[in-house]
Amino acid sequence: MTEFHKTQRAMRTMRTTAMARGVIALLDIGTSKVSCLVLRFENPEAANDVVTPLFQQSAMRVIGAKTIASQGVRYGEIDAMAETERAIRTAVQAAQKMANTRVDHVIACFAGGDPRSYGLAGEVDVAGSHVEEQDVARVLAACDMPDIGWGREVLHAHPVNFALDHRSGLSDPRGHVGAKLATDMHMLTVDAASVQNIITCIRRCDLELAGIASSAYVAGLSALVEDEQELGAACIDMGGGATGVSIFLKKHMIFADTVRMGGDTVTRDISAGLQVPMALAERIKTFHGGVHATGMDDREMIELSANSGDWEKDRRQISRTELIGIMRPRVEEILEEVRASLDVAGFDLLPSQQIVLTGGASQIPGLDMLAAKILGQNVRLGRPMRVQGMPEAMRGPGFAAMVGLALFAACPQDEWWDFEIPLERMGGRSFKRAIRWFRDNW
Amino acid sequence: MRPLIAEPRYPQAPGAGAAKLALKPAAAARPPRRSVAPTRLSFRLERLWLTPVVRVVTRVGVPVFCVTLGLGLWLGNDDRRADLIEWSQDLRMQIENRPEFQLSTLAIEGASPEVEGAVHALLPVRLPASRFALDLDGYRAAILRLDAVKTVALVVQPGGTLSVRVTEREPVILWRTALGLQMLDESGHRTASLTRRDARPDLPLIAGEGADQAVPEALAILAAAKPILPRARGLIRIGERRWDIVLDNDRRILLPEKDPVQAIDRALALNAAEDLLSRDFSRLDLRNATRPTIRLSAPALVALQQAAAQTTSGASR
Numbered sequence: 001m002t003e004f005h006k007t008q009r010a011m012r013t014m015r016t017t018a019m020a021r022g023v024i025a026l027l028d029i030g031t032s033k034v035s036c037l038v039l040r041f042e043n044p045e046a047a048n049d050v051v052t053p054l055f056q057q058s059a060m061r062v063i064g065a066k067t068i069a070s071q072g073v074r075y076g077e078i079d080a081m082a083e084t085e086r087a088i089r090t091a092v093q094a095a096q097k098m099a100n101t102r103v104d105h106v107i108a109c110f111a112g113g114d115p116r117s118y119g120l121a122g123e124v125d126v127a128g129s130h131v132e133e134q135d136v137a138r139v140l141a142a143c144d145m146p147d148i149g150w151g152r153e154v155l156h157a158h159p160v161n162f163a164l165d166h167r168s169g170l171s172d173p174r175g176h177v178g179a180k181l182a183t184d185m186h187m188l189t190v191d192a193a194s195v196q197n198i199i200t201c202i203r204r205c206d207l208e209l210a211g212i213a214s215s216a217y218v219a220g221l222s223a224l225v226e227d228e229q230e231l232g233a234a235c236i237d238m239g240g241g242a243t244g245v246s247i248f249l250k251k252h253m254i255f256a257d258t259v260r261m262g263g264d265t266v267t268r269d270i271s272a273g274l275q276v277p278m279a280l281a282e283r284i285k286t287f288h289g290g291v292h293a294t295g296m297d298d299r300e301m302i303e304l305s306a307n308s309g310d311w312e313k314d315r316r317q318i319s320r321t322e323l324i325g326i327m328r329p330r331v332e333e334i335l336e337e338v339r340a341s342l343d344v345a346g347f348d349l350l351p352s353q354q355i356v357l358t359g360g361a362s363q364i365p366g367l368d369m370l371a372a373k374i375l376g377q378n379v380r381l382g383r384p385m386r387v388q389g390m391p392e393a394m395r396g397p398g399f400a401a402m403v404g405l406a407l408f409a410a411c412p413q414d415e416w417w418d419f420e421i422p423l424e425r426m427g428g429r430s431f432k433r434a435i436r437w438f439r440d441n442w
Numbered sequence: 443m444r445p446l447i448a449e450p451r452y453p454q455a456p457g458a459g460a461a462k463l464a465l466k467p468a469a470a471a472r473p474p475r476r477s478v479a480p481t482r483l484s485f486r487l488e489r490l491w492l493t494p495v496v497r498v499v500t501r502v503g504v505p506v507f508c509v510t511l512g513l514g515l516w517l518g519n520d521d522r523r524a525d526l527i528e529w530s531q532d533l534r535m536q537i538e539n540r541p542e543f544q545l546s547t548l549a550i551e552g553a554s555p556e557v558e559g560a561v562h563a564l565l566p567v568r569l570p571a572s573r574f575a576l577d578l579d580g581y582r583a584a585i586l587r588l589d590a591v592k593t594v595a596l597v598v599q600p601g602g603t604l605s606v607r608v609t610e611r612e613p614v615i616l617w618r619t620a621l622g623l624q625m626l627d628e629s630g631h632r633t634a635s636l637t638r639r640d641a642r643p644d645l646p647l648i649a650g651e652g653a654d655q656a657v658p659e660a661l662a663i664l665a666a667a668k669p670i671l672p673r674a675r676g677l678i679r680i681g682e683r684r685w686d687i688v689l690d691n692d693r694r695i696l697l698p699e700k701d702p703v704q705a706i707d708r709a710l711a712l713n714a715a716e717d718l719l720s721r722d723f724s725r726l727d728l729r730n731a732t733r734p735t736i737r738l739s740a741p742a743l744v745a746l747q748q749a750a751a752q753t754t755s756g757a758s759r
Contacts, residue, residue, distance in 0.1 A: 089485045090480060093480050093489075100492070205485070
């Protein structure tokens with residue numbers, strides 16, 4: 001874990017470098033598509049009376065974008081390294097060409113790796129009368145590390161809440177007067193191998209990794225509006241191979257999970273059920289798919305063209321009701337899994353229980369009604385917020401993770417590794433300790 | 443039963459649409475387009491090409507370097523350099539000697555025979571010659587340096603004619619100096635010399651140092667003094683500030699420095715009233731406008747004194 005911890009710090013440094021250079025690439029490695037955005041950071045436009053500048057989006061502009069069909073990715077994890085590397089290369093090259101600039105730094109997100117959430121708590125006595133940075137560092141270090149299991153890495157670790165004596169809900173305790181500082185931290189761990197695979201793939205493309213995020217988290221960043229993030233909401237990111245669940249409270253992610261089923265699973269069901277190739281199954285799912293059958297759907301016939309040579313097989317027709325009959329159980333199953341995951345997280349206890357559906361598979365007509373039956377009444381379909389220069393084709397819900405990654409790149413939330421290292425753990429860096437001692441005493 | 447206009451249930455017979463069928467398999471067999479991944483080499487090369495430094499160096503640096511190097515190597519040899527200079531001069535000569543640039547005739551307009559001869563003599567090259575061999579500005583300046591020439595316009599006309607349009611100065615007055623007689627135009631600029639006054643009896647005569655500086659004033663005085671001109675011999679500039687009118691018998695009218703024309707008018711009025719100019723005087727001094735003064739000639743003075751004496755004696759009687 002310490003190694004990856006250092007890696008995270010190094011990636012943060014690299015992100016700062018990239019921001020200084022002004023250009024950074026974002027890579028969403030999904031099961032059905034690999035998209036690459038090239039962002040240019042500019043000075044945010046000045047505030048005027050008419051339009052208040054958006055907090056983060058006004059500082060960045062998309063200058064290159066490319067989406068290609070993914071290869072070699074299953075369940076949001078890299079399955080065939082060489083193919084994925086080629087897909088990344090294709091996307092990055094096209095985006096670079098559109099941006100007409102070279103990009104060296106990449107921030108990536110992925111859905112898989114079996115993310116698991118842990119809630120951590122720590123408590124220390126404040127050294128002086130006021131809380132200082134070192135106290136924050138010590139309280140973060142005092143969190144008891146759960147047994148995350150062998151071969152797992154910490155992907156995100158957000159201090160969600162600070163409590164000082166009897167006061168809780170502090171977002172920034174520095175400078176407060178108090179005696180006992182406590183913190184709650186949310187930690188997300190993923191499979192180390194899947195992260196390593198992504199790092200390797202990106203390194204082999206001559207790119208530097210400036211950050212890595214879970215797509216459930218970044219989809220929540222972009223699809224949830226501010227008050228939903230504040231009051232409590234769950235973002236269901238229905239991707240191709242995996243469905244990400246993330247719960248936000250007080251603008252921090254407090255839980256994340258992944259259901260290893262998604263739009264591609266539905267497509268596979270259609271393909272198996274109707275005996276058609278995957279491409280055709282994807283096509284009829286996109287054009288005719290749904291989850292609520294009506295009487296009209298009995299009369300709407302869908303041609304299943306094929307070129308097997310068998311005339312009877314090539315000229316089949318099915319009704320839309322049959323298609324819905326194949327799709328609905330699988331979508332229900334996905335939502336049931338999500339429901340189970342939310343139950344584990346204690347979603348019922350949140351003050352507001354808004355559920356936001358996003359991701360490419362959330363575009364199935366009637367999904368919100370079905371989800372309302374399974375997940376709860378407050379369901380809406382979420383679209384990512386707007387970013388300057390984003391192509392029109394990339395404004396759909398399928399690109400929520402992509403946009404969230406842009407926000408993540410522009411203005412990341414503080415993570416564990418963004419804080420100072422406690423003095424006791426600095427170890428052999430005696431020179432730094434000496435400097436610190438001088439600074440503190442004079 | 444199917445309607446008759448419905449599509450055929452089976453494909454057409456092979457004979458009917460053979461050409462169409464022949465094309466069909468190729469189109470159908472084309473696999474769906476997939477994005478072709480770039481090779482790692484092309485990916486790296488493209489990234490290299492998108493690097494700003496590389497772009498600038500390739501687009502500007504390398505061509506400039508190549509051209510400079512090539513020229514430097516080629517011109518490093520003395521023989522080649524000499525050849526290049528010779529070739530360029532040769533080319534220049536060829537262009538300059540083209541018939542389009544040849545001047546064959548010199549056409550002079552508006553010049554008297556003497557000036558025409560001078561203009562011919564001043565032409566620095568022998569015609570026919572190339573246009574580039576003739577320094578038109580220098581030639582024009584040389585012509586302008588002739589005293590008799592007021593303005594000159596040089597025009598190279600198509601057909602190889604160099605047209606010189608000369609405006610000559612018009613002599614209006616003669617100026618007698620110690621060196622001889624000069625003809626001056628209305629601005630006082632010399633036009634030519636004369637050996638004899640008789641050659642231009644129509645022109646009035648002025649004399650004195652600095653007289654050419656005040657030719658317009660002299661002309662005004664002469665115009666005002668027209669009635670007495672038959673008796674006048676000329677004007678003399680005194681002290682480079684005022685004029686004297688010299689009449690016959692060495693009589694003079696002294697004009698003031700300021701407003702000489704008004705003084706003449708007054709003298710003419712006196713003349714009309716009292717026939718002043720037929721009297722015997724040597725100087726008529728008009729320099730002080732409030733007190734015109736006359737200096738009588740010696741015999742007249744004697745006669746005046748005698749007459750005064752007679753008048754006095756007569757009166758005493």
